[in-house]
Amino acid sequence: MSAHPVPPELVDAAVRAAHRLGKDVSDVPVLAIAKEAGISRSTLLRKLGGTRHQLDEAVRASGVDPGRRNPVSERAIEAGARLIAEHGLTGLTLEAVAAAARCSVHSLYAAFGGRDELLRAIFEKYADGLDVGEALSDPDRDLAETVHLLYRRLAQGLDHRPRLAPAMIARLLAQPSDDGLKQLTELVGPRLLNGVSEWLAGEVTRGRIRDLPVPILMHQLVGPVLHHFLLRPVSELVPGLVLPSMEESCEYFADAFLRAVALPPPCDQPAKER
Template identity: 65%
Template structure:
């Protein structure tokens, strides 16, 4: 099917969006006459530039990242659809084409909203990982060390259990295909960010004499490694007959205590 949205002048798209905002309606519900008036042309001129049909204008508006029929923005739908695909099938099926089909938008509109596949994946990871909440926790007013560690564990476990299960799927892909280009792009973006966030928090705690002076990457591994391993394998471990696991809250408390015993100073 030929994409007619590219032939619509950008000023016509902007006129349609302005008219929709002024009238408080979806673009698809705005009369052609109102769009023509906003664009400063006659109705017949507008229709001639649209090729005689409203459909091309609606497609151009959709390609610009706004659904003409009142659906949620393309960005929101794409993040949700992409997360669902990753959670169910992994990164192997994650393409702009499959996300566009699932989100009911065009590939062109995904480029307009994100710029490309890597940027869309970053947005999905940021939405479904605990990174934003952890950054908020460690950048706020300084709390008790034990309480902060317990909060980080709760946020991590919530992200691992959240549906769609994006974080477990991405971790599994990282272990299976560590050299995958899209995963390398994620690492280049988020690892410096994590070092700036958690790394600064660790540096502050070391400077205050609350934890031992250790290399920051090793502190990060000590903090999240055991919890990640446990909760990634917990579904399978829980099926072993006669093996009783403590509940999630108690498990987090045990790991927090183990971390503090390893690195905290009196």
């Protein structure tokens, strides 16, 4: 059965409606196209042979891109990540996401249920860059090598584009009572610091680092690099202030941590570790 021919006036009406609404043709409701064409919705569908797909293909054949056909959820997640990177978490409103993703706020509620669920979906998609577990995968690796690798992985996670973790942490510090952010902390925290507390405790037991409470060791390890990468975008704007590269910064932080907590090896063992 051949495709139902789409009248040129309906193609023109669809393009005009998209331009007027600021949307891709594929995102313009059938009712809006029918109104632009001066006919009823049922008449429009009858002329299209009962399917909207024919209209989008006719628009494409006319030389106009009807727009991405990705699901609303995918477009919203990508748009939300861009908004967070550009404006922080305050920029993530459903209205802003709907405008950037070229969909309706109602469709966002249908896809996610609300802003907190959308934010969680965004972090779920981009959380892979926050996992530091690989740096701790070899328990027999030299301590200094592990620490340097861990800092590089932490830096990559914090600077991972879009910079979601710093945006979340900054907002959490400003509004610690935000229930939605508390839930995200439970999601992102284990990924960002996956296995770090267990690794620190193990290094204490092995006599490779000082016997300090693990939370203190954690702060000693993570605090400087977290502070640095939270403030780095602002620091780069200060006239005359030249920051070391990300790689150099990681080297400095790793060396400082090792000087603070690393213990010399026992006298009866080879000096394999710093």
